[in-house]
Amino acid sequence: MNNNTESRILGAFYGQALGDSMGMPSELWPRTRVKAHFGWIDRFLPGPAENNAACYFDACHFTDDTSMALALADAIIECQGEIEPDVIARNVMTWAEGFDAFNKNVFGPSSKAAMKAIKEGVQISDLENNGVTNGAAMRVSPLGCLMPTNSLDDFIDQVALASSPTHKSDVAIAGATAIAWAVSKGIDGESWQSICDQLPAIANAAQTKKITTFSPSMGARIELALSIAREDIGVESAMQKIYDLVGAGTSTIESVPAAIGMVELAGTDPNRCAILCANLGGDTDTIGAMATAICGALNGIESIDAGLKVQLDEANQLDFGKYSTSFAKLRKQKEQAYAS
Numbered sequence: 001m002n003n004n005t006e007s008r009i010l011g012a013f014y015g016q017a018l019g020d021s022m023g024m025p026s027e028l029w030p031r032t033r034v035k036a037h038f039g040w041i042d043r044f045l046p047g048p049a050e051n052n053a054a055c056y057f058d059a060c061h062f063t064d065d066t067s068m069a070l071a072l073a074d075a076i077i078e079c080q081g082e083i084e085p086d087v088i089a090r091n092v093m094t095w096a097e098g099f100d101a102f103n104k105n106v107f108g109p110s111s112k113a114a115m116k117a118i119k120e121g122v123q124i125s126d127l128e129n130n131g132v133t134n135g136a137a138m139r140v141s142p143l144g145c146l147m148p149t150n151s152l153d154d155f156i157d158q159v160a161l162a163s164s165p166t167h168k169s170d171v172a173i174a175g176a177t178a179i180a181w182a183v184s185k186g187i188d189g190e191s192w193q194s195i196c197d198q199l200p201a202i203a204n205a206a207q208t209k210k211i212t213t214f215s216p217s218m219g220a221r222i223e224l225a226l227s228i229a230r231e232d233i234g235v236e237s238a239m240q241k242i243y244d245l246v247g248a249g250t251s252t253i254e255s256v257p258a259a260i261g262m263v264e265l266a267g268t269d270p271n272r273c274a275i276l277c278a279n280l281g282g283d284t285d286t287i288g289a290m291a292t293a294i295c296g297a298l299n300g301i302e303s304i305d306a307g308l309k310v311q312l313d314e315a316n317q318l319d320f321g322k323y324s325t326s327f328a329k330l331r332k333q334k335e336q337a338y339a340s
Helices: 001-028 031-038 066-078 084-101 109-119 141-146 152-163 170-187 192-209 218-230 235-248 253-266 270-278 284-299 308-315 321-339
Strands: none
Touching: 001 066, 001 141, 001 170, 001 270, 001 284, 001 308, 001 321, 066 084, 066 141, 066 235, 066 284, 066 321, 084 109, 084 152, 084 253, 109 284, 141 152, 141 170, 141 253, 141 284, 141 308, 141 321, 152 170, 152 192, 170 218, 170 253, 192 253, 218 308, 235 253, 235 284, 253 270, 270 284
């Protein structure tokens, strides 16, 4: 077992929670309102009472993004590395009912509709789930921790299967594939530059495998986000330009490219990435969760600020070590299966 692998898996889990928790207070507010209310977010803050998506959360608490990622992670461990949509749905339902998510403004529209249908007894295979919001991509990082990238076809199929309880649209699967692929390649120790070169083609392969919507190209939007992040215009102007041109909304075609752009803008530093995403405006917690999970996978648990990690542990009673140990073993098994 490569300790580096375990460190990077742990980095991805902590990155997911860090970006989510840091971005929670400003989630779903316009950029102008985030600036007016907070000035600049550079630490964990409680959700403001006037933010009807964040008001349920205390400082350091993560939102549905990480709760649903952990529901996926628990399903993967329970099924010994196999993707079972019914088990994923059951785990999401357990979290949703425990948190009263159906009555609070925390569920995304696609996930909420799908979960209501499942609750009423509809089979996952019978659900259309053609929504284009980012619920599949926001929770997919554990799948990137599990799946090596030996076969692009298999990788896309596994992402589609894991997404299917809530999202089956081409664009949702393309976005989730891009995030999971970046996490997986990061865990393998590939450079961010090399990953960036691959992502547009990977996203397009996933988007065109089974076309279900009329949507802009995920690959083209990722290229746009990366090109803006690389312009020599300063961080503030680059963030504004990503917000204006790529978009920072809850749709996958905006939030996934924005997240990839933010990884580039932060120079893959997870602590800086979480802070920049929190100040972006729009779907800050989700963009932060996706982007910072990638940063954590690229740089390992050592790259997460020790003080922030302690705060996350204390606020959320986390034991992410059990995930990194289990996932490192499961990933090794997958790699051996491909090699044989």
